[in-house]
Amino acid sequence: xxxxxxxxxxxxxxxxxxxxxxxxxQGHPAVAIRQMRDMAELNRTLFQGLEFHxxxxxxxxxxxxxxxxxxxxxxxxxxxEQEGPWRQLRFYGARQGNHYRVGPDASILGQAGGEPARLGxxxxxxQARKLEQSGIIGTHYMLHSSLQLGVGDxxxxxxxxxTQAMLQVATRxxxxxxxxxxxxxxxxxxxxxxxxxxxxxDIDIIAPLWASFPAMWELLSRLGTIEDVVYHxxxxxxxxLKITFVLQPERMxxxxxxIVDHIENMNRLxxxxxxxxxxxxxxxxxxxxxxxxxxxxxxFVGDGRILPVKGNQVVLDAxxxxxxxxxxxxxxxxxxxxxxxxVTHIENARARIQFKATDTGAGAVAQxxxxxxxxxxxxxxxxxxxxxxxxxxxxxxxxxxxxxxxxACRGNDGKGVLLGLGFEQPVAPDQSxxxxxxxxxxGLDNFFIRIGMGIVNDRVLPSEATTQELNRLIFDAxxxxxxxxxxxxxxxxxxxxxxxxx
Numbered sequence: 001x002x003x004x005x006x007x008x009x010x011x012x013x014x015x016x017x018x019x020x021x022x023x024x025x026q027g028h029p030a031v032a033i034r035q036m037r038d039m040a041e042l043n044r045t046l047f048q049g050l051e052f053h054x055x056x057x058x059x060x061x062x063x064x065x066x067x068x069x070x071x072x073x074x075x076x077x078x079x080x081e082q083e084g085p086w087r088q089l090r091f092y093g094a095r096q097g098n099h100y101r102v103g104p105d106a107s108i109l110g111q112a113g114g115e116p117a118r119l120g121x122x123x124x125x126x127q128a129r130k131l132e133q134s135g136i137i138g139t140h141y142m143l144h145s146s147l148q149l150g151v152g153d154x155x156x157x158x159x160x161x162x163t164q165a166m167l168q169v170a171t172r173x174x175x176x177x178x179x180x181x182x183x184x185x186x187x188x189x190x191x192x193x194x195x196x197x198x199x200x201x202d203i204d205i206i207a208p209l210w211a212s213f214p215a216m217w218e219l220l221s222r223l224g225t226i227e228d229v230v231y232h233x234x235x236x237x238x239x240x241l242k243i244t245f246v247l248q249p250e251r252m253x254x255x256x257x258x259i260v261d262h263i264e265n266m267n268r269l270x271x272x273x274x275x276x277x278x279x280x281x282x283x284x285x286x287x288x289x290x291x292x293x294x295x296x297x298x299x300f301v302g303d304g305r306i307l308p309v310k311g312n313q314v315v316l317d318a319x320x321x322x323x324x325x326x327x328x329x330x331x332x333x334x335x336x337x338x339x340x341x342x343v344t345h346i347e348n349a350r351a352r353i354q355f356k357a358t359d360t361g362a363g364a365v366a367q368x369x370x371x372x373x374x375x376x377x378x379x380x381x382x383x384x385x386x387x388x389x390x391x392x393x394x395x396x397x398x399x400x401x402x403x404x405x406x407x408a409c410r411g412n413d414g415k416g417v418l419l420g421l422g423f424e425q426p427v428a429p430d431q432s433x434x435x436x437x438x439x440x441x442x443g444l445d446n447f448f449i450r451i452g453m454g455i456v457n458d459r460v461l462p463s464e465a466t467t468q469e470l471n472r473l474i475f476d477a478x479x480x481x482x483x484x485x486x487x488x489x490x491x492x493x494x495x496x497x498x499x500x501x502x
Contacts, residue, residue, distance in 0.1 A: 007183040008184050008208070008211040008212075009184070009188070010491060011174075012174050012184070012208045012211060012212065012494070013208075013211065013212045013491055014209075015169060015174050015208065016169060016208050016209050016212030016213065017488055018165045018169065018461050019162045019163075019165040019166040019169060020032060020036060020162070022158055022161040022162040022165050023154060023158050023159060023161075023162035024039075024153075024158075025151065026157075026158050026161075027158075027161070029492045030492075031499070033485065033488070033489045033492070035153060036148070036151050036485055037485065037489075038119055038152065039119065039152060040478065040482045042095055042119060042482065042486060043213075043478045044478065044482075045060075045095055045098060045120075046100050046120075047471070047474075047475050047478070048098075049098050049099040049100055049167055050099075050100050050102070051099050051100065051102070051355060052100045052101075052102050052103070053091075053101075053102065053103030053104060054103075054302050055104065055105050056101075056102060056104050056274075058093050059078065059079075059080060059089055059091075060091070062078050063075065063078065063079075063089060066078065068453070068454075068457045068461060069437075069453055069454050070145075070417060070443070070445065070449055070450055070453040071445065072128065072139070072141045072443050072444075072445035073139060073141075073445050075128060075141075076128040076129075076130055076141055077457065079126070079128055083127075085129050086108070086127045086128065086129045086144075086432055087127065087128055087129070088123070088125055088126060088127040088128075088264075088277075089097065089126045089157050090104065090106075090123075090124070090125045091103060091122075091124055092104070092105065092108050092109055092114060092122060092123050093108070093120070093121070093122035093124075093125070093230070094108045094109050094110070094118070094120065094121050094122070095118075095119075095120045096108075096165075098348045100120065102122070106123070108356040109121050109123065115148070115501045116148050116149065116150040116432065117150060117431045117432060117485065118150050118345060118431070118432050119150050119151065119152045119153075119432045120149075120150055121149070121150035121432065121468070122147070122148070122149055122150075123147070124145075124146065124147045124148075125144075125145065125146050125150045126143075126144070126145045126437075127142075127143070127144040128142065128143055128144075129141065129142040131442070133494050138444050138445050138446025138447075138449065139442070139444075139445045140442055140444060140445075141442070141443050142412065142437070142440070142441075142443075143439075143440070143441050143442070143443050143444060144438075144440050145437075145438065145439045146432055146436070146437070146438045146439075147436070147437045147438075148435070148436050149408065149434070149436075149437075150432035150433070150434060150435075151432060151434070151435045152432055152433060153429075153431075153432060154425065154433040155360075155425045155433070156357065156358070156361050156362055156423060156425050157359070159339075159362075159423070164182060164304035164305060167241070167301045167302065167304050167305065167306070168304045169205075169209070170205065170229070170230070170241060170243070170301075170382050171189045171205070171230050171239040171301045171438065172205075172239065172243050173201070173204035173205060174186070174204075174407065175207055175452075183211070184207055184208070184211060184447045185265070187207040187208070187210040187211040187214075188203050188207040190221070190226045191206040191208075191210060192205050192211055192361075193360075194221050194226065195225040195226060195227060197227070198226070198227075198228075198229075199231055200226075201229075201230055201231070202226070202228060202229040202230060203227045205230055206226065206229065207258075209444070209470050211482075212488070213481075213484045214484065214487075215479075215480035215483040215484050216295055216477070216480045216481055216484055218480070219476055219477060220497050221251075222251055222252065222254070222255050223247060223248070223251065223252055223256075224245055224246050224247040224248040224251065224252070224293070225245070225246055225248055226243070226244065226245055227244040227245070227246055227294075228242045228243065228244045229241075229242065229243055229287050229298075230242060230286060230447045232323050232358060236314070236454055237316065238301060238302035238303075238304055238307055238314055238316065238371065239300070239301050240298065240299075240300055241297070241298060241299045241300070241301050242296070242297075242298050243296065243297045243298075244295070244296040245294070245295055245296075246292070246293055246294045246295075247263065247293040247294075248262060248280075249263070249293070249295075252432055253439065256469050256470075256472075256473055258462075258465045258468075258469040259381075259462075259466055259470060261464045261466070261470050262462050262463070263290070263293060266290045266459055266460070267290065267291055267461070269290045269291075269337060269338060269339070269459055269460070270288065270335065270336070270337050270338075271287075271288070271289045271290065271291065271335065271336045272287070272288050272291045272333065272334065272335035272336075272457070273285070273286070273287045273333065273334050273335075274286045274287075274331060274332070274333050275312070275331070276329055276330070276331050276332075277308070277329065277332070278308065278321075278327065278328060278329045278330070279328070279438065280308040280310065280315060280318045280319070281308030281309050281310030281315055282309045282310070282319070283299060283306050283308055283309075283329075284297065284298065284299040285297075285298045285299075286298070291445060299485060300314045301315060302314075305320070321357070323353070323357050323359070324356070324357075324358055325359065326354050326355070326356045327354070327355045327356065327357065328352065328353070328354055328355075329352075329353040329354075329355060330350060330351070330353070331350065331351040331353060331366070332345065332348070332349070333346075333349040333350070333351070333372075334347045334348070334350070337456075339455055339456055339459060342376065342377075343375075343377050344374070344375070344376050345373075345374070345375040345377075346373070346374055346405070347372060347373040347374075347375070348372050348373050349368070349370075349372035349424060350370055350372070351366045351367060351368045352366070352367050352368075352369075353365070353366045353367075354367075354497055360424065360425050361423050361424040361425055361433075362422070362423050363420070363421065363422040363423070364420070364421045364422075365418060365420045365421075366417070366418070366419040366420075367415065367416055367417070367418055367419075368408075368409055368416050368417040369409055369410070369414065369416030369417075370409060370416075371402070371406045371409045371410065372405065372409075373402055374402045374405065376401060382394055400448050400449065400452070401452075403444065404444050404449055407442055407443070407444040408441050408443065408444075408461075410443025411441070412440055412441060412442045413429065415440070416441070417439075417440070417441045418438075418439065418440040419437075419438070419439050420436070420437070420438035420439070421435075421436070421437055421438075422434075422435070422436040422437075422438075422453055423435055424434075424436070439452070478498050482483065
């Protein structure tokens, strides 16, 4: 249980909690607390009572081992079921008392047809099919996956309201914060101690959140620091959301030394940028850099929604995304990966995304069907130029990487890589909303790709000790949220939740 250092005005706490309350309780604190409590108990059960059917555990472990090395031939052979031309693995999961059980029997869900219906219910399927085309470059496989998960009694309008409330809380200081109680100064000081360079407008955002989620923010402060949150031009009616978070190894090492060692070993491994746009303009940008351990997100926000930018101008009167109609987005991505001295640049990668929302749910499909620009340079192990490696290989490094990406982007009957995400709200009072994830792609399997994927995974995938520590970090976050929820429940008894003003 978290002990609060100082009292803060309840309306500030209500405002900070308004996004999760809108999401899980449709604005009703008692309903939201009950559902968030159920979610917290489910998470605790997953950590403390997860049980795999022995055969399913073996298949899942072997599946991940093969995918880590991208050994698609062995992956295809190990899938236990045959369905037409496909080999597949199906498994299901559900909470049963103090245990969460995963196995091959759909009856664990308690529903005809093996469909998830309750919070935490899981149905997953992985499929592979060998294709006819093959040759010196390798063997082609079609890969499909799908996952359905019960996420609780959540409605799509609540998702939209929670998103709007979250953007408001993240970009606008609470009304009357300048005259807030002395208790809030405790959390303003905590924010300043985390990063003395934060501006006053950033502290005005962070302090009420820290006061409302003290355990979560104490955990966050152990991991790193926030460099920026928001910028406000007083002449403009919008705010620029500029969230930048930097991991701090010296802070993390006291609590999670294995994770720190793993991150530091990756060093210059990856740097990537992302931008998302639609016909109205650019909506957001994001960047991740493993060398500086920095991640950032930027968008312009007004009246609780993201505003597009077109021609270097924020479009204040942009129409909202229509309901019941497909809406197209485009994601642009660039990345640089450095492995053992070999630098691979992937530029001008583009994914088309189609989104559609209704009154009862939403869905999105992302498609990557265009081959990006690929450049390879550097010296392997710091000694051997890539041109020297090319002499002993049937194709040079650039061609192998480009061929691998080209098969994914041009394969699947020209559809390339497809990723689908769907949300469908409950159809009955005692049922759960269902989150659905799907993927399709054509993969290339050959000896050199396996070697390359093995080298990448040696740098990226955590050791057993690091994995255990990552699990502990996730559990610590779950317990911190549960502690904050306990306090919020006590403060809201007999009170109604304040509404976030636009």
